[in-house]
Amino acid sequence: MTETGDLPGRFPVVRSAGVDGLLVSFADGLSEPANRAALAFRGALEAQDWDGMEETSSSLVSAYLRFDPLRVSHETISGQVRALLAAQDWYAAQLPGRRRFWRIPTVFGTALAPQLAQAAAAAGMSETQAIASLSTARVRVQTIGFAPGQPYLGELPAAWDIPRQSQLTERIPEGALAVAIRQLVLFSVTTPTGWQHVGQTAIRLFQPEAAEPFLLRAGDEVQFVPIGPEALETLRRDPRGGATCETAG
């Protein structure tokens, strides 16, 4: 029987999510090994050919599996999931294949990204140091969610463990790069947010009518390369906003 309503004791833990889903959680807080485990385990789930499987996804530290409860019982599928969990140490697993390394041109600060100064101060850095820190970090897409194609990236150096703002920014534009809690979010839509707007890109992460509607995948690595505001205007003509990608090592 799938656990519901009990506090998870030891991770990983398998719990039901609705009538037709299972959630496999590797931690109760974000950590590098738990994120790797979630990505790797979701990759392994995708490779299974279990009867009744419908869809999988990963969030920061969990993998989710949706199934047809009229084709396969909770008991059967959670048994299959537990057996797969026991097959190896997922915290030490290789990340799934087909990962890519993206370089995304980014304007840090200026009127285009007005919260660089306050975010830098919160992290105890000058603006120059903040740009150097954020633009040299090679961060990983830890998960994609909330809005279509929108990545949460990390993990940033410890200095960036700064809180989200209690007052929401009413409107952060598409392509905005924002920071908080050692993570970056690259916004795929214009939306209100509590994250601090430190950079602006011209990337369009979700283009429903394109052959490849979603640019980034969980597990991809990204570096935000500094450019000037004038260069960004030119890049706006490119749906990828000048981003380049190669196979990640």
Added chain:
Amino acid sequence: MSRSLLIHRAGPGLTLQDLGRSGYLDVGLSRGGAADRLALFEGAALLGQEAGAVVVEMAAMGGEFEATQDIRIALTGAPMRAKLDGAPLVWNASHLLPAGARLSIGPVLHGCYGYLHVGGGIEGNRLMGAQSAHLSAGVGGVLAAGDRLEIGPDGGTETGMTLDRDDRFTGGAVRIVASFQTHLFAAADLERFCSAPLRRDARANRMGVRLTPEGVGFHVEGGRNVLSEVIIPGDIQITGDGTPFVLMSECQTTGGYPRIGTVVPCDLPRMAQAPAGAEVWFRFVGQDEAVALEQAAAGARAALRRRLRPLIRDPRRMADLLSFQLISGVVSGGEPDT
């Protein structure tokens, strides 16, 4: 000549819908599709076609339509005032829409989402495997006056059939299962959540439905620190101010607010159709009971064709084929205006 449906007037919430798109959860796109999936099966039964056919979903208000050739239509979901060249049309039934006639669909009478189905389904550009508009993701958009919808080949000829309407358009009992975060709530709050009705707030759309508790809201100690997790349609999140929010077909794919429970899929049509102000009563059921409910609902969907009845016409009015009178007397050519 192509078979088309012309839109002469469109309410503000007309979209093309189907059963949605699966397989994009990991890249941040929820399944979407019709707010009331059961209505798709009812329309498919009425027209003798697959439930995956593309339909027009009408939120609160219909529109005015004309076909370029004779086509079959069915009207399902929330009943709306419907007329064909001025003559009332029975809801939850299939009809012939002759070329050039005006189909006028007015405001909703009970519930929220009405559906216009056409024999052969609506054809058009598929984006990521489906035609349904996903408004919150910016996939597709609302339909507007002047739009022309192409209609696929129709293998059927039957019209004048009806299905008894169920009671899902006025709120009522909604079954939920425990979520992986239900244990975060105090027993007293869980008890209170199910012991008094919640009122459907005016704020609701294809993403979610806000509910108003009778008394104070519901709270989780440290709820702000809950890690963002997968969201599935039916999840009931409790926002920072203690308000329950039921996530619907166009929900976001992850969210941080804790979930108090998850609506069983077969009760989501009732949730979607509950009109503003309606009372909703939640009841926790176990996982085994929930699966049994889903099995029963699937059986009922499969049996819809066998529940069709012919619309009975009054012989004295047969000259006007479009005005029907039901034997049951429940409907005489349309519902009273409200």
